Amino acid sequence: MALLEVTGLRTQFFTRDGVVKAVDGVSFELEQGKTLAIVGESGSGKSVTALSLMRLIQEPQGRVVEGGVNLGGQDVLKMSDTAIRAMRGNRIAMIFQDPMTSLNPVFRVGYQIGEALRVHKGMNRKRAFDRAVEMLDLVGIPNAAHRAKDYPHQFSGGMRQRAMIAMALACDPDILIADEPTTALDVTIQAQILELMVELQQREGTAIIMITHDLGVVADMANDVMVMYGGKQVEYGVADDVFYRPLHPYTWGLLDSLPRHDISAKGELCPIKGQPPSLIDIPSGCAFHPRCPYAKEICRTTVPALVEIEPGHSSACHFSGDPAFRRDQVACSADMEAN
Amino acid sequence: MSELLRVENLVKHFAVDQGVVASHLGKKVHAVDGVSFSVNKGETLGLVGESGCGKSTTGRCIIRLLEPSAGSITFDGTDVRSLRGKALQSFRRDVQFIFQDPYASLNPRMTIGEIVSEPMVVHRIGTPATRRTRAKELLDVVGLNPEHINRYPHEFSGGQRQRIGIARALALNPRLLICDEPVSALDVSIQAQVINLLDELQDRFELTYVFIAHDLSVVRHISDRVAVMYLGKIVEVGGWLGLYDQPHHPYTQSLLSAVPVPDPDKQRSRERIILEGDVPSPIDPPTGCRFHTRCPIAQDICTATEPELREVADGHEAACHFAKPFPITAEAPAAVAGEGAVAG
Numbered sequence: 001m002a003l004l005e006v007t008g009l010r011t012q013f014f015t016r017d018g019v020v021k022a023v024d025g026v027s028f029e030l031e032q033g034k035t036l037a038i039v040g041e042s043g044s045g046k047s048v049t050a051l052s053l054m055r056l057i058q059e060p061q062g063r064v065v066e067g068g069v070n071l072g073g074q075d076v077l078k079m080s081d082t083a084i085r086a087m088r089g090n091r092i093a094m095i096f097q098d099p100m101t102s103l104n105p106v107f108r109v110g111y112q113i114g115e116a117l118r119v120h121k122g123m124n125r126k127r128a129f130d131r132a133v134e135m136l137d138l139v140g141i142p143n144a145a146h147r148a149k150d151y152p153h154q155f156s157g158g159m160r161q162r163a164m165i166a167m168a169l170a171c172d173p174d175i176l177i178a179d180e181p182t183t184a185l186d187v188t189i190q191a192q193i194l195e196l197m198v199e200l201q202q203r204e205g206t207a208i209i210m211i212t213h214d215l216g217v218v219a220d221m222a223n224d225v226m227v228m229y230g231g232k233q234v235e236y237g238v239a240d241d242v243f244y245r246p247l248h249p250y251t252w253g254l255l256d257s258l259p260r261h262d263i264s265a266k267g268e269l270c271p272i273k274g275q276p277p278s279l280i281d282i283p284s285g286c287a288f289h290p291r292c293p294y295a296k297e298i299c300r301t302t303v304p305a306l307v308e309i310e311p312g313h314s315s316a317c318h319f320s321g322d323p324a325f326r327r328d329q330v331a332c333s334a335d336m337e338a339n
Numbered sequence: 340m341s342e343l344l345r346v347e348n349l350v351k352h353f354a355v356d357q358g359v360v361a362s363h364l365g366k367k368v369h370a371v372d373g374v375s376f377s378v379n380k381g382e383t384l385g386l387v388g389e390s391g392c393g394k395s396t397t398g399r400c401i402i403r404l405l406e407p408s409a410g411s412i413t414f415d416g417t418d419v420r421s422l423r424g425k426a427l428q429s430f431r432r433d434v435q436f437i438f439q440d441p442y443a444s445l446n447p448r449m450t451i452g453e454i455v456s457e458p459m460v461v462h463r464i465g466t467p468a469t470r471r472t473r474a475k476e477l478l479d480v481v482g483l484n485p486e487h488i489n490r491y492p493h494e495f496s497g498g499q500r501q502r503i504g505i506a507r508a509l510a511l512n513p514r515l516l517i518c519d520e521p522v523s524a525l526d527v528s529i530q531a532q533v534i535n536l537l538d539e540l541q542d543r544f545e546l547t548y549v550f551i552a553h554d555l556s557v558v559r560h561i562s563d564r565v566a567v568m569y570l571g572k573i574v575e576v577g578g579w580l581g582l583y584d585q586p587h588h589p590y591t592q593s594l595l596s597a598v599p600v601p602d603p604d605k606q607r608s609r610e611r612i613i614l615e616g617d618v619p620s621p622i623d624p625p626t627g628c629r630f631h632t633r634c635p636i637a638q639d640i641c642t643a644t645e646p647e648l649r650e651v652a653d654g655h656e657a658a659c660h661f662a663k664p665f666p667i668t669a670e671a672p673a674a675v676a677g678e679g680a681v682a683g
Contacts, residue, residue: 041526156617186389186553188614191597195613213527216599219606239603255601257531259560261583262600266560271531275496 002029003174003207004053009067011045011052014060018280022048022062024231027306028224030175033201035208037222037239039215039254041276045231046211050177053209054092055084072174090120093168097180099160103152110136110148113167120171135166139196158189162196169200176201177209182217194220215258219243227251230277230287233306237313247315250288252327286317294319343547344378344401344515349410351396355622369621370396372571373410375648378515383541383548385562385579387555389594391618392568394551398517401549402434403427414515432462435508439520441500445492451478451503452488458510477506482536498529505536509544519551534561555598559583564654567591570621570629573648577655585664587657590630628659636661 011023023045030036038046051057052064055076069076071091079087093116096102104112113135114128123131129148136144139162152160161181168176178197182190194217201208210221218225218239225242227235227250235248246252253272260267274291277283283290289299298318306316319325352367371393378384386394399405401412403419412419414430422430435458438444445454455477456470465473475485481502492500501521508516518537522530534557540546552558558565559579566576567590575588586592593612600606614633619625625632631641640660648656651664 041528158617186618187555187594187597188389189617191599191611191613192615194599195611214599215527215601216606219601219603220599222603243601243603254527257528258601259531259534259556260600261556261559261595261598262602262605264580264584266579269531269535269560271535272528273532275498275529276526 004030005070013062037218040228044228093173247320345413385558385565388568393571435513587662
């Protein structure tokens, strides 16, 4: 059985302007020691998906209205608050995007890392601090015993993200959710952090949910990939399938929008025209139809279901699976339209 | 092709005024420390590097948003640093700037029509009526609906705001545009739209770009020539193809190897050079070659002598004592790799 099973997750926010359908029916599985990447542009619902798993959606303005999150036989969405607090940071831990704002500036780094150990493992201050030093050492902070007594502002960006990873891994969680963990970092530091995550995953067998917009990072880390658009899953499958045999026109568009530095010729960029939709006012039918160069009448009227097209590879497009429906059908039209 | 911009030995130091000891010792942040390059008419020069390498400071010095500490900047034959009054104003018509953050660089209380015509107001060009016509024209040029001229910035998305910033930069028919991370705040699909727009505008208005960014793939796509900066110095400069296919400087090599490629098989089999530690502080940069603390192939000479930029291939220069066209192997440099880890 999978370590984590998410079925039909729906999270909504109730605002004055209307209901924001941030996550609209998302299902996936995660096995031990594997990495699932959730890819999408801003506002596609990837972070809200992660926060829903951790039960971190602020009520009453936001609520998980439907769905199941099965973690080792227990439904996270039905757990009591006490049970949730025992799970958070213990069985599922999270790394946030911005290492500058996710550490408390007035506590020493070692004390903050030890907090989870004091709460979840009942360690005393001394033991928790010693363990925090071990964790800092594990994530490659030089002179850890000394640096654990520093405050966050004395750390560089890369070191803070390492400290965040140390904090997340302190209780040896089953699942690590990393929400854009390297977006705020320089590429050479990003490479260090990604390598560290892979190394720790291999050692501890942690499953990782990696939320990112960078398809390079996905190619580097992921076993499985889930592409999100407008709060919905549009494509889901093994990384190689999604990269080499993408099924959904949105995935095609994403891949064609990327400038590449690994190919000798300068390819032409084929941007997706228009803007991502507002989650309050999601287009009828397929949410992607206003931007899709292949859209037909049915796309405007009927919401396509996520269908398994080939074993372990599904797509939410009316035309996926049709052998005549191919990526190169519509030539790249350098669309200048901003609307 | 004729030269439009030449920067020679540009130096910009910022005085450290925080901390009693540091300010009394007269410590300085060596943000840019002897940078030289030239840009030809109609060309795009990419300036690439990690945060704190001095690329934005270089851009700001060129248009004199910052006064350089030393060095010379020549634009179309005139010495930019000596410009005063009317001459400086006319220079600023020719050179415009596109900023990184499309949310912070547009005044939220002005309509986009006012924003786009403001440069014309400042430089006393046209009447209110002609300025409005021109603003509409500019919005159309950057792919926005001219009818939206009376809307406010908050009504637009990030990509559209960046288009407004570009329209404003084009208002005075500049010849040189300094683009400081113009697409890094945008989503992938929108980023591609703006890059294509910049490409198209360059052809249409014969613009010259200095394109500052940290994303190596974007820089490669848009640039004719690329200069790689590290700690206030240019470490390698060359044509985009030569620099990306045959990087000679170990820093360029490790930078390129650190960018993940959106192709799982390729990414798995790529040889990666993971640099140890962080970039040293520009207040107290390392002696000799500034990269020696993190360099996998550093030798004694690197600590002692600073390498000069020297030609390694046609139109391709690198500042390394051991510049070699092939990527460094993973085994050989292991002996020195640990040194940089103390940084931070």
